[in-house]
Amino acid sequence: MxxxxxxxxxxxxxxxxxxxxxxxxxxxxxxxxxxxxxxxxxxxxxxxxxxxxxxxxxxxxxxxxxxxxxxxxxxxxxxxxxxxxxxxxxxxxxxxxxxxxxxxxxxxxxxxxxxxxxxxxxxxxxGAAPEPYIKILAETKHWRLLQCEAHGDPLPTVEWKDSDNNTLPAEKPHISERGGRSYVTVKITVTKTDNYSCVATQETLSHQVAANTSVLLAGE
CATH class of the missing domain: 2.60.40.10 (Immunoglobulins)
Structure with missing residues (x-):
């Protein structure tokens, strides 16, 4: 690591x-x-x-x-x-x-x-959070469903941002336990071509880390 x-x-x-x-x-x-x-x-x-x-x-x-x-x-x-x-x-x-x-x-x-x-x-x-993991759950030519998963101690807050650094509305975070660790998962459906970032923040540690993904929608 x-x-x-x-x-x-x-x-x-x-x-x-x-x-x-x-x-x-x-x-x-x-x-x-x-x-x-x-x-x-x-x-x-x-x-x-x-x-x-x-x-x-x-x-x-x-x-x-x-x-x-x-x-x-x-x-x-x-x-x-x-x-x-x-x-x-x-x-x-x-x-x-x-x-x-x-x-x-x-x-x-x-x-x-x-x-x-x-x-x-x-x-x-x-306990600093490592880089989040982004996964494509579903897609059509008009939209793409993205999932971001992060972990750390304390558990980070997770936000989705576009290429202009705007915070985007997303689904409610889901907390799960696996292998003795807590994970937070946040899903978002995007409907335009852009570069998107999943940002994990631990304010008490003054620590922030992000993962990026590019979305190209053929139906635009």
């Missing part, structure tokens, strides 16, 4: 420092960025990643780390977290969490105990 990464640098933490926000689709990978200020070679340094101030996500100490000789990593993150070894010399302590789940939502702290205990908070939000 394509990695979706949305970083917002202007969220404020309790201490007043800028907090990074990373928004990804469920089951995709998430890169949590972190570097000390100023940047230094981290090859012989220590950095510690924790979730919600408690769970150990990843620990590094001069070449010994959670995937090589260090114990204590929380079971939630076993064999799912990796760092970027070749970037340590550039001061990069970022990690990648593979195959993210809803349980991974939370605040992650990147701590440098030997560098004035510098701490940086990153908010990980899992």
């Amino acid at each position: 394509e990695l979706l990464l949305l970083v917002c640098l202007c969220l404020l933490s309790c201490s007043g420092d800028a907090r990074v926000r990373v928004v990804v689709e469920q089951d995709s990978d998430a890169v949590l960025p972190c570097s000390p200020n100023p940047k230094v070679d981290l090859t012989g340094q220590v950095f510690d990643w924790k979730k919600d101030g408690q769970k150990e996500v990843f620990f590094y100490d001069s070449g010994i780390h959670s995937n090589k000789g260090h114990t204590g990593q929380d079971k939630q993150f076993w064999e799912r977290v990796e760092h970027f070894q070749d970037q340590l010399k550039n001061g990069d302590a970022s990690i990648k969490i593979n195959n993210t789940k809803m349980a991974d939502n939370g605040i992650y702290s990147c701590i440098f105990p030997r560098l004035q205990s510098q701490t940086f908070d990153i908010e990980l939000v899992v």
